[in-house]
Amino acid sequence: MTRLGAASAAVMALGTLGVTTGLALTDVSLERPATVSTPAAPLAVAPPVVPVLADAGSAPSTTATRPTTTRPTTARSTTTRTATRTTSTSTSAHPMPCSIDGDGACVSLSAKRAWLVQGGEVVASAPITSGRPGERTPTGTFHVTWKDADHRSSEFDDAPMPWSVFFHGGIAFHTGSLSRQSAGCIHLSDAVAKRFFRTLSVGDTVVVTR
Template sequence: MRFARPLAGAALTTATVAGLLIGTAPGAAASAPCDATARACVDLSEGTAWLMDRGEVTYGPVRVTAGGQGHRTPVGRFSVTYKDDDHRSRAYDDAPMPHAVFFTRGGVAFHEGDRDSRSHGCVRLSADAAAAFYRALQPGDAVQVHR
């Protein structure tokens, strides 16, 4: 079983389900705009992402940066196509893309990167979040991206 990571400064709420103590950040599950099929959920308008399992948030929300003008991150339903822990971009000057999890045929991925500037369409995460997404997501897992 996975546990939701509380938001910074949020009080931890606990509940007992089938004899297990479960901890979640208040409101975390309600804020993810994706349905129960999503394993990864992105809200571009809020700049946040989550990992999910059967509609329950298991990690997040985490801050993300996505594509800028002319390189918008696509919105819709996708599937993880492949992963590469030490990927380098062929399209953008061999730029490092640590913990890359690709979810479009056009090369859009979750990966570690600078969250203070816009990407060329990828969803950039902190080092810790990129590692968590890389560990949790597998080829075929559903990804939903909303604006």
């Protein structure tokens, strides 16, 4: 009974060990390996947008600047007009045949023209009529003797002789016809006779050439 009991106990112990070992082995073989979780890649996060603030004293540049177009500057030519005074010796169209220094007048009977001179320079030139045959205007160098703005001829029935400038007896510059010859005086248009009267003074030289 004792031996059987010991043997039974040994068998039971082995059985228990085998069962236990088998169970343990079975559990180990059947056990799934633990799942190792792989850490996920970090998400790309956009950097925060930081607004750029303009300085307090300047406005933000929001508009495109257009390039400045420079137009070529065209210089305008400026013409300076210079008043040219005609010398006492000649004019471009009608050369004066006299030589007068200072103030005076020159007459060319053949050219039918008179020149007014101031300071040795011609200031006016105009057509004339002179004495008819038998009453020719005398030639030579004379001087202004007297003047009368509203003269009337005592020789020719009180005929008007406006702006008369006398230089040789009764011979004078005065307003008269430019289409008819005179009795010896120098006829001028009214405007020119008035200018001769206002410009010439007693004593000024008058030269009459043929």
